Amino acid sequence: MAPISKRRKLSDLTSGDTNELLNKIEESRSDLDEGDEDLPDGLIDKLQELHDKLANVKHTSFSKVDPITLASLEILPGPLFLISDKRQEIEDLGLAEIPGCLLIDTTRFLISLVRGHVSAVTKAGCRILINTLLLRVVSVCPGVNIIPEFPIPKTTFNPESGKCSFSGVVDFLVTKIPTQYTEFLLSDPSLTLGRPGNIKESIMSNIFEAKRDNVWAGLSQATIAAASYCQLQGLSVIRGVITSGEQWVFFVYERHTDGTGRVLRFPQYTLGPNLEHLAFVLGLLRDSIDNATTSNLAFFTTP
Template structure:
């Protein structure tokens, strides 16, 4: 009679057993065609789940991230201060217009229309207001050889980080990814954002993206979530810096995430800037949005100091 090996629990595996199993698991996965319609639903996710258990990786979705997550990953936090001498320059940038753009007067009218007729007790209502400001900026910045595009609810795949207590991974959906790239690639990006952003080598010319997170109230509460999304995007794209925004539509926070060559990581954020009852803050916010998109992967600041 053939010898039947005793079944073992994952906790019984030695380090050598685990590494051997991980190698075989990776070989098995690499031989699978993920587009094969005959694959059982959820198989790839289950294989990833098994891999995470073997590697002792704790997984967290972006929505469950809090300030302690940044501390556990040794991501430092610091402030950004608006250079008061450049405030007028920022506001002028925000009011600048180009042929065919959404005019500032129309933008104001649309904001007031939303304020008067759209409930913002949910994030869905807030996003209508956010969309107006983003569309205004997009319309101004699309003249010329580059274009700016909005990708709502962009999914970031699982990304693994190391920390003292072991490995951890994150994944989730970014409320808005705002991407700037050469105009001729616009249809390629908008028709299949995942493929386009996953293969940047096939896009000739600069391509940058900003992370936007919507939060109905207390926008600063969502900053850690946005920072981890930015950290994940940097790791996936091989970047050292990415800029982003957390907003309720009425309140706007601008941030910069940096991954330095010495391995340290830092997120700096601005105060909350409000549109204001009479939209007195609109020009400033529009100008800072343009600056953030134009300098999406730069750690050098034009209008902020640290």
């Protein structure tokens, strides 16, 4: 048996040793099937943890992200303004119906029930209202599916200050996919969406972040989730929403080729005390889902 060579600390490794080890870890990870039931629990995460430690990557969960994080990644904010004569068109889109859908009057009734009988002091209560609006949109948009608590794995960015990675769970991923793949998607969303190319057909997803109140506070978190998802999927654009169910903020994230980005946000809209803005919000929801991966804006303009 060959003698065991002297073990070294990570700090003793040369840059060449480190790069060689990083390459071996990456090769090992790419060869492993994350859906393999025989894999020891936590093995993939431990390999990633070792990889990040060797690469000196600072890791942050989505929930800890703030505007300073966006600035460090050179993700610049910008406003979007409603084109004044487009409001009626948006409302018409929100009121459009197909046979068998959740009717707008039924939707109003369900929202009234939620408002009258569900406590909204926790995020769980807010989600019931969010679910009601999402189900209305799902019912009028064939191929749209709701994936709660979708995990986005660690994604590494390379700002000038050094490498950093992010991971976390988005409250909802709303995905539009050809209807023949619906069962496959819903049975294992992480496997279906985990790697580009698992499905050859077009897939479009929206990032949804639920907040009990102060929805603006969720913009940074949702933006990093969107940026991470774009990088994992090889997308240049993704749309998203931050909402309490009553307040709605829509945004568009654009990923640049140099790794920087831009997040364009709509004004905050509310359903209104008498649901006078419900059709408008539903129209924006449908537009966001139907055009999830394009920055061509039909109803808004940039300054």
